[in-house]
Amino acid sequence: MKRLFDHIREKLSGRYEPTECESISFLIFEHVLGYSRLQVHLKKDDTIPDAKVTEIEEILNRLVDGEPIQYILGKADFYGLTFTVNPHVLIPRQETEELVDWIINDNKLPEPTILDIGTGSGCIPVALAKNLPDAEVFAYDISAEALKVANQNADNNHVDIRAQKVDILYWEAASVDKTFDIIVSNPPYVKDEEKSLMLEHVLSHEPHLALFVSDNDPLIFYSRIAEFAQQHLSQEGKLYFEINEALGKQTALLLREKGFPKVTLRKDINGKDRMICATR
Incomplete structure (x- = not known):
């Protein structure tokens, strides 16, 4: 051997x-x-x-x-849990674990209502549901294939999430009648011009739909999700994002302009601006 x-x-x-x-x-x-x-x-x-x-x-x-080991084996570890992954979803990353950890430690509500937008593998809502067992957890994604993976991961990890196909860029068409205490998203945020900086195995194998945005409007998802949150976040609710490390200040400014005066920008373990939290 x-x-x-x-x-x-x-x-x-x-x-x-x-x-x-x-x-x-x-x-x-x-x-x-x-x-x-x-x-x-x-x-x-x-x-x-x-x-x-x-x-x-x-x-x-x-x-x-160049195929990632996680896709070959069909699984990836995230926040102490094991997740099924395939090329329809991003491979969960350490930076996203830090975002989940922030939400868990920040939460003071006994039974929060949580929404994850752009859920992919479901790593965020499943980890939150596992560690906040009295939470009511929802998950949106535009991809039906991703939602299948998210539901499978919820079942495999013995938690309940309510997954729904929603295009958040056109969220008004979804007729949402729910108010959430926590809204979280790790949306596409890599600009097209940054593709040359990406690792080859990411470019060749991970879903571009979940990664890239136009150079002309790189904060489009943050803008639309903030507008959604204006309508569907509770009065004392919190909005969390994973962000492009090069766009931290721009993202904070956008959120303030969208009606969230209290914005906290946080660095990840590598000292990069990677997470943000906004409250009304």
Whole structure:
């Protein structure tokens, strides 16, 4: 087994950093063989069946071609939970975990009503429902395929979310009759001109619908969601966003202009402007 483990790291070394190669290697062994990290070390002298070696080689070839390991394995970890993912949804990211953590620690309501807009895999509403068990949680997305994934993740993690197909850019057509205490969104915010800065595997495999916005109006989703919140956020409610790190000040100004005078801009663990909270 040790030779196979070393082979994996060597084959991936041209695309991934050494620590990431090792992490991916353990994920592959867990997925194909069901071995934990400790078992990989304890069984290092074991012989792997040929069929399993072939399966591992197929995974390696897809990785070398740039396909994310999460899509290959069909799952990703987020805020201590496991989520099903496929190319219809973004792979959950650490920055979004920080946003979820902020909402959970900020909440003082015993039974908040929460809406996640652009839910994708459902990682935000599912994590919030899991950690705020008395909350009533809703999720909107324009993609029917994404909503299927979100509902599956809610079932897999034993929480209830109410998922609905809504195009938030035309939210008036949805006839929403609900008021929410918390509205959260991680909307598309990468400008077209920033595509050249994106990693190749993101550009080639993750859904562009959930990533990119026009250079001419990069804050369009923040503007429309803020207008939605004017109508559907409770009087003391809070509006949370993940944001483009280069547009923090512009996003804060937009929210103030939309009727949210109290705006808090927060940096992520890497010191980048990545989250924002607005209240009336």
